[in-house]
Amino acid sequence: LESAAALYAKALRYFEVYLRLERNKQQTDAVRPKVEQYRARLAKLREVLTSHHATQTRSRATDESTYEAAEETRSNDHPSDKRHHRAAPNEAPPRTELKVVLP
Numbered sequence: 684l685e686s687a688a689a690l691y692a693k694a695l696r697y698f699e700v701y702l703r704l705e706r707n708k709q710q711t712d713a714v715r716p717k718v719e720q721y722r723a724r725l726a727k728l729r730e731v732l733t734s735h736h737a738t739q740t741r742s743r744a745t746d747e748s749t750y751e752a753a754e755e756t757r758s759n760d761h762p763s764d765k766r767h768h769r770a771a772p773n774e775a776p777p778r779t780e781l782k783v784v785l786p
Contacts, residue, residue, distance in 0.1 A: 684732055691725040 698718045705711050 684728060684735070688725060688728040688732060691721055691728060695721050695725060 695718065698714065698721065702711055702714065702718065705714075
């Protein structure tokens with residue numbers, strides 16, 4: 684959808700340049716309805732994209748709050764046990780130290 688919106692916006696820029704430069708009134712009158720159709724489609728695509736991004740943001744926030752609630756419950760079950768710690772989705776796992784004994 685994002686690529687379609689970008690292509691419609693690009694096409695509209697070309698149409699607008701054409702309408703400014705074309706001197707034949709019949710041709711500009713013939714192209715103008717298509718330009719309006721493209722504008723309407725681009726507006727509709729942008730509405731769909733906006734609502735889609737809003738839905739994704741809401742679902743992502745819900746997923747994170749569910750994850751945090753589950754982690755809190757898990758930490759209450761095992762407060763001193765650090766082996767069950769899971770990193771958040773965007774967080775790096777905890778570092779482990781390796782001790783090597785050389786002969």
